[in-house]
Amino acid sequence: MHKTYDTIIIGAGIAGATAAYTLTQQNQKVLVLDKNGIASGGSGAAGAFVSPKIGKGSALQTLTNEAFSFAKAFYLSTCPEYFHQTGVIRIPKDEADAGKFTEYEKFNDTKYENYTKEKLHSLGIEVDFDSFYFPDAGDCDAPHVCEYLLKDIEVMILDIVELIQEENIWSIVGRGDLSPTIKAKNIILATGFESNLADLRYMGIRGTWGTRGDFSSKLALNVSMHQSMSVGANIDGIIKLGATHEKEVKDVVPCSDAQALSLKEKASGLINTSDLELVETYCGMRAGSKDYFPLVGKVIDVPYMLETYPAIVRGAKPALEYIDNLYIFNGLGGRGFVFAPLMAKLLAEYMLEGTEIDKRVNPDRLFLKWCRKL
Numbered sequence: 001m002h003k004t005y006d007t008i009i010i011g012a013g014i015a016g017a018t019a020a021y022t023l024t025q026q027n028q029k030v031l032v033l034d035k036n037g038i039a040s041g042g043s044g045a046a047g048a049f050v051s052p053k054i055g056k057g058s059a060l061q062t063l064t065n066e067a068f069s070f071a072k073a074f075y076l077s078t079c080p081e082y083f084h085q086t087g088v089i090r091i092p093k094d095e096a097d098a099g100k101f102t103e104y105e106k107f108n109d110t111k112y113e114n115y116t117k118e119k120l121h122s123l124g125i126e127v128d129f130d131s132f133y134f135p136d137a138g139d140c141d142a143p144h145v146c147e148y149l150l151k152d153i154e155v156m157i158l159d160i161v162e163l164i165q166e167e168n169i170w171s172i173v174g175r176g177d178l179s180p181t182i183k184a185k186n187i188i189l190a191t192g193f194e195s196n197l198a199d200l201r202y203m204g205i206r207g208t209w210g211t212r213g214d215f216s217s218k219l220a221l222n223v224s225m226h227q228s229m230s231v232g233a234n235i236d237g238i239i240k241l242g243a244t245h246e247k248e249v250k251d252v253v254p255c256s257d258a259q260a261l262s263l264k265e266k267a268s269g270l271i272n273t274s275d276l277e278l279v280e281t282y283c284g285m286r287a288g289s290k291d292y293f294p295l296v297g298k299v300i301d302v303p304y305m306l307e308t309y310p311a312i313v314r315g316a317k318p319a320l321e322y323i324d325n326l327y328i329f330n331g332l333g334g335r336g337f338v339f340a341p342l343m344a345k346l347l348a349e350y351m352l353e354g355t356e357i358d359k360r361v362n363p364d365r366l367f368l369k370w371c372r373k374l
């Protein structure tokens with residue numbers, strides 16, 4: 001018997017989970033498929049800080065901080081038990097960075113306080129740079145948030161290898177007998193750094209490898225902080241240390257405790273790490289776009305466009321053709337837990353009400369430029 005859904009979402013990370021939650025709130029019949037289970041990709045490894053972006057008022061900072069305000073309210077109203085609003089301190093990396101903080105200050109568009117080095121020392125933070133404290137920020141318990149959002153939604157473990165569209169209905173081809181019986185009107189690709197189910201080359205999706213170590217500790221640390229790595233507040237005897245920087249890693253590799261322990265070494269420049277004992281190491285890939293903005297919207301039919309309009313590579317600008325009812329939700333970079341709730345709302349409004357997708361996140365922005373480089 002065929003089972004038909006309004007929407008199948010491929011990927012059960014924070015993108016897939018927020019999209020599924022938001023669409024289900026609108027009475028959509030949704031199925032989520034993931035080859036390894038809920039939060040098994042980058043989302044499970046995330047320190048999952050939800051904090052604003054600092055800087056000189058770039059477009060990305062503005063968008064990030066819109067998303068931050070939305071995300072904070074979303075987690076507090078949806079799953080407050082998994083969002084720890086500990087506040088986050090942003091600490092300059094070095095003397096040069098500390099100089100820039102003065103310029104950044106006028107662009108701090110979310111509630112903040114200046115923390116002097118004396119104040120930091122009183123909190124057990126051993127740095128000598130004045131910093132910004134964002135009291136509304138915090139961090140999520142990443143897998144629990146994804147599980148919570150999906151708790152009333154059908155989720156299946158299936159590795160999808162192909163998508164077939166016939167008469168406006170999608171069939172899913174996975175490894176296993178069940179798959180051809182699953183059908184839907186819409187598909188959302190929320191597959192993180194793996195992006196081989198359609199031609200998405202123009203979006204420039206790429207992975208950055210990261211590691212998180214959860215350490216047991218009795219240290220009285222009530223606030224989270226970010227310098228060039230993240231240090232979570234002590235929640236129930238666990239301090240999370242995390243960072244994602246390794247761009248050259250192309251494939252998922254086994255987690256290494258050595259990486260988590262090197263984070264502990266690095267954290268010793270911030271806090272007293274003497275009683276930290278490694279409990280578990282998590283690692284994963286976060287997926288970013290070419291221009292670091294999220295990718296939310298329809299997918300262009302790349303083979304059709306290149307074949308039908310060969311002059312596109314020399315600068316022609318024909319009207320774009322899309323693959324019907326195929327959507328992308330990706331490119332959340334190092335801020336998946338910040339961006340996902342607002343991006344899920346934009347995507348749901350676009351799919352269900354036809355509201356124009358915000359140009360800043362619409363992947364169309366990247367297509368013609370990519371064609372000209374072919």
Ligand SMILES: Cc1cc2nc3c(=O)[nH]c(=O)nc-3n(C[C@H](O)[C@H](O)[C@H](O)COP(=O)(O)OP(=O)(O)OC[C@H]3O[C@@H](n4cnc5c(N)ncnc54)[C@H](O)[C@@H]3O)c2cc1C
Pocket residue numbers: 010011012013014015016033034035036037038039040041042043044045046047048049050158159160161190191192193194197209210211212230242243244283284285286287329330331332333334335336337338339
């Ligand atoms: C160490 C680390 C620390 C981080 N810290 C933070 C932080 O502090 N704050 C923050 O906001 N973000 C943070 N991030 C970034 C955040 O984790 C990502 O932005 C987020 O995970 C993106 O979510 P996603 O749902 O797009 O992708 P993912 O979580 O990677 O989910 C993609 C899912 O798709 C599935 N999939 C892929 N292909 C298929 C297929 N063919 N068939 C079926 N399933 C498939 C995968 O199994 C996976 O579960 C961090 C990331 C890492 C790695």
